[in-house]
Amino acid sequence: MPPFETVRDAASYVAVLSHEHIHWTAKADRVSRDLSPYTKYKTRWPDRTADLESWLTVRANYKRAIFQAAADA
Structure with a gap:
């Protein structure tokens, strides 16, 4: 548990x-x-970092990117 x-x-x-x-x-x-699928999932966290970096780049260049992605979903 994280500290209170x-x-x-x-x-x-x-x-x-x-x-x-x-x-x-x-x-x-x-x-x-x-629980083996959960173990595999946890090893993919570095891929999530790349995804986040990609979104941050898009966000920096297009301020409404998240809203457009939500509208397209």
Whole structure:
């Protein structure tokens, strides 16, 4: 859990705590879920950085890019 001081307010802290409890329920000996897809997903984070950098470049050159993308979706 992040320190309490890093969140906006108590409600945000409880929201993060609740989210983390959901992860906690994934313990294999309790639910026998195949979590390998999540492991693969976590290894793709560097790709998300490239995506974000691309969007920031677009945003710098076209101020309404995010609104246009939402309209096109």
